[in-house]
Amino acid sequence: MDMEIDLSNLGTVNTMFAALFSKLGVPIKTTVSPTVLEEAMNGTVTVRPLPVGTSAMGKVEKQSAHFFGVTISEEQAHSGIVVRATSVAQSKFKLLFFEQEVNGGYGLALQEDSQKTGKVTSAGMYFLHFQVYRMDSTVNALAMAKDPEAAFFKRLEGLQPCEVSTLKPGTHIFAVYGDNFFKPASYTIEAMCAKSYEDTTERLKEIEAKILEKRTDLRQFETEYRKALARFQEATTRYTQEKEVVDDMLRERDDIHSSFTTERTITSSLGAGSSSSRYPVEQNKTESSENGNIDSRDKSSKKKWFNLNLNRSDKRA
Structure with a gap:
């Protein structure tokens, strides 16, 4: 659920927390201060004239508003009117439109x-005799943050139709409302007649229609994509399982091949325990032969020394 708060009722600490959450990407939707709305309803606000084809710059305090009166002729009303506000300082603000009570x-x-x-940062209102849309970026913002894929498919769901698409001749009241958490908001507001922007107006009409069509396409494509993704994940899981099975089978095959050998197990006792070792048969024969030769040489040497001692004893006798 989107958060909607009145900053004018927050203390310093709560305002700091709200600003921090906003920096972290948490969508915090703010309301216009009741004080500003009450003053406008009572008609006690100061309205500055903003002729069509001109602009005005200013700096508005937080939770305050600067009011402007845009007077349009019948010809201008028929052609269409655009009112936009921008901030090169990237201030947060609201562009407001009031009707006469x-x-x-x-x-x-x-x-x-x-x-x-x-x-x-910018905001605009387009009274061009055809349906225009505004983008509400807070729609499903928290849910989209948890699922990047959903962020794409829901990106156009924030398009909301503007309730007013035409203006009658006369004076209309607009306002720039400071929506920063702490400091004033700097802005430039301008009013334009669409007659000077006929090509741009036609392009806007075309792109609005294309975006609506694309939103419908994305809704259908999301269903197809989810099904394909599920099949892909299923195939990926099977791939991993099949790979493990094949690796195990080949490993077992190698072990079976290794069982074909002339080696045998010889058990020898060492002290109180025993140990087993594997020796080739031919190696055992060779070692036995070598051990026999060593024993023969030892016996021959002993016999020679024994005979030598006997001979010396006989001569002395």
């Missing part, structure tokens, strides 16, 4: 959390 205040209608796109 009966009491004169402003009610929150849309919000876009900034996302890291390249070297900046």
Whole structure:
């Protein structure tokens, strides 16, 4: 389940923990401060004009908002309007869209959390008379972190249709909300008429349709992939088992081959115990012959010395 917290109600310690978890990749979804929403509803906020075709830069405190009024003509409304905010400092912020209430205040209608796109963070709203989508990166984020394959198949599941696709002529209220944990958020906000970006608008329409089609394809492919992966794992397991069986059979075959030999076991007693050793028969014969020759030489030598002593004794006598 995604975490959704109001940073304005957190103390310093809890805010530090939230910032740490966010750095570690835990999706922490924040809400707009009730104070900001109440001030907007009461109409007590300061609204700065943002003419179409211009931009404005600023730095907003955390859990605070800067409000802008974008006034569009009938022709511009018919062509389409785009409002985007970026931060080269990669600040976290929300782009908010408010609708006029009966009491004169402003009610929150849309919000876009900034996302890291390249070297900046950005958020945009596209009122182009066709269905556009926003990417909610927190959808199944924790589950995807545990399964990299699921991260791919669920990557497009975060596409959510924007509730508003057109704007009527008049003044519309947007705001940049500071969503950093501690420091202010720096930003640049700009409003554009789609008439100056007809090719870009058409490309966006085409890529949105392709992404939706690809999302459907991935859902079907995931089923096929899971089945193929299960078969592959089954085949891999069998491969390991078959390899072990073949290795054992060949090892047994080598042992059987080694049993064909002229060696025999000779048991000799040594002291109180006995030990067995294997000697070739021919080697035993050779050693016996050599031992016999040594004994003969020893006896001959003794006889010579004995005769020599006897002869000397006879002469003395």
